[in-house]
Amino acid sequence: MKISPFNPQSACSEGDTNTSAARQDWIDQSHDKKTKDVLAQDSRHFLHQAMSTPCLDALVAAKGVYLEDLAGHKYMDFHGxxxxxxxHGHPHVIAKIQAQLADLPFAPRRFTHQVAVDCAAKLTSIAGESLNRVLFAPGGTSVVGMALKLARHVTGNAKVISLWDSFHGASMDAISVGGEACFRESMGPLMAGVERIPPAxxxxxxxxxxxxxxxxxxDYLEYVIEKEGGVGAFIAEAVRNTDVQVPSKAYWKRVREICDRHNVLLILDDIPNGMGRTGHWFSHQxxxxxxxxxxxxxxxxxGVVPFAAMLTRDEYNTAEQVSLGHYTHEKSPIGCAAALAMIxxxxxxxxxxxxxxDHEFVKARLADLAAKFPIIGDVRGVGMLWGIELVTDPIKKTRALVQAxxxxxxxxxxxxxxxxSQGNVLQLSPPLIITRSELSEALDILEQALSELEFTAPK
Structure with missing residues (x-):
């Protein structure tokens, strides 16, 4: 298997670099022959792409907090x-899906069913008083596309403002409004009318x-809206997931006021962080x-069924002659059953x-680690989403790429x-069901790994 030399300058902002020498060392030293054979087969049959090939390991099971590989090793899953x-494989979810499979496994477009209606009603009840209209789709990227189309329809303005380093999916429209270069590389012209601004x-x-x-x-958002003109939407994650950025509440309050003042629709992409990761149903709450x-x-x-949804206000229910989604699995009974079971x-x-x-517990433990290890330049997070930024120089904030x-x-x-993420940010996303003892064990592992680094911060 040919591995390109690790180039720190090209480390992908979305995830760890799968073509580094360290990945090859992991494969060579950590896997038995059977695992290496499966990885070789994977490499031979699948089209290679960043962050996917070469794969990290070969799995045989996923249950609760743990992944299990072909050799029987178990990993606490803080990525997922x-x-x-x-x-993984929550018994209540599995039981509901199995029951739905036996009853109504698929609903063709133009038909509805009670599970879909119940799911839509439940989502509107937990999302907020005015978010009372729903469309389902097979995945988050599709939902982002629907949101962009709805914003154009409602406002009559095609321009969109987004954030640099943002991620909203991998389709052409999603990477057009996304801010990560690794997804746009070699893609040529993308969707016109997108302006990017720096994230908070x-x-x-x-x-x-x-x-x-x-x-x-x-304030810079407002400056661009006024200078550009014709802006219909601002799309962003309320909390950026990839390298964990948590803007202030004052920032988002002002963004909401700016969008209202200029008749710009605020699209929040809560695809990675919704359903409780912030300690609220959704990040905007x-x-x-x-x-x-x-x-x-x-x-x-x-964690079982690919399923996504777009929620919006009743006043924007004006696109009855436009196919915003029109997906084959739009009202998937299995997806709806899984979502209801999840809730x-x-x-x-x-x-x-x-x-x-758990947020308070993790915050305190990571603060202790930051005080103990000078390589930790910053710790940030909310709920069960945390980023630990490693730097080789705390003043210059030089990214500790190799050490990460x-x-x-x-x-x-x-x-x-x-x-x-970003080559130097350890991104921790544990399941909400994790026990306090499991959480402690995971942070102990992290502490041990940091303690074994041979690193002294510059004076």
Whole structure:
């Protein structure tokens, strides 16, 4: 298997680099012959792409907090592609899906069914008073496309403002409004009318503020809206998932006011972070605002079924002559059953409150680690979403690219899986169902891996 040399400058912002020498070392040293054979077959049969090939490992099972590979090694899953709020294979979800399979496995377009109606009604009840209209789709990228089309229809304006380094999916329209270069590379002309602005980043922002405030990033949004003209929508994640950026509540309050003032629809992409990861059903509830259009997915299918939804206001129910979605599995009975089961478990087990309590525990543990290890430049997070930024120089904030990989692979060897974003941010997304003892064990593994690094911060 040919591996290109690791180029720190090209480290992908979405996830850890799968073509580094460290990935090859992991394959060579950590896997038995059977696993290597499966990885070789995967490499031979699948079209190669960034962050997918060569694969990390070969799995045979996923249950609860744990993944199990072909050799019998278990990993606590702190990545999960953000679908595993209930862990893997939750018994209540599996039972509901099995019952739905036996009853109504598929509904052709033009037909509805009670499970779809119940799912839509439940989502509107937990999303907010005015988000009372729903469209389903097979995945989050599709929902983003529907939201962009609806915004054009409602406002009559085609231009969109988004954030640099954002991720909204991998289709052409989604990468057009996304801000990650690794998805746009070699793609040529994309969707016209997209303007990108800097995200509200506290640690290494493009427009740093002496007092640490991020309100000027919102002011820049208004500046671009006024200068550009014809803007119909601003799309963003309320909390950026990839390298975990948590803007202030004041920032989002001002963004909401700016969008209202200029008749720009606010589209919030809560696909990775909705369904409880912030300790609220949806991230906008953490900030005390409400979007015009809400995009959700990933965890909505409870880690079993690809399923997503767009929620919006009743006043925007004006596109009856436009096919905003029109997907084959638009009202998937299996997807709806999984989503309802997901919500039932979160409510039954009081997981939103548990997540808020776990937030305080993780915050304190990571603060201790930051005080202990000078390589940790910044810790940020909310609920069960955390980013730990490693730097080789705390003043210059030089990204610790090699060390981040070393920590990741050492944690894998010790039984903890997560991804690295921006080349140096350890991104931790544990399931909401994780026990306090499991959470402690995972953070102990991280501490051990950090303690084994041979690193001294510059004076």
């Amino acid at each position: 592609n953000n679908v595993h709020q209930l862990g 980043v506290s640690y290494r922002g493009a427009l740093p503020s002496p007092d640490g405030s991020d309100l000027h990033y919102a 953490y900030y005390g605002i409400e979007p015009d259009i809400l995009c959700i997915g990933k965890g909505l299918g409870a 039932e478990v979160i409510e039954r087990d009081n997981l939103l409150e548990k997540t808020r309590q 990989e070393q920590v990741m692979y050492r944690c894998l060897a010790l039984g903890l899986s997560f991804k690295v």
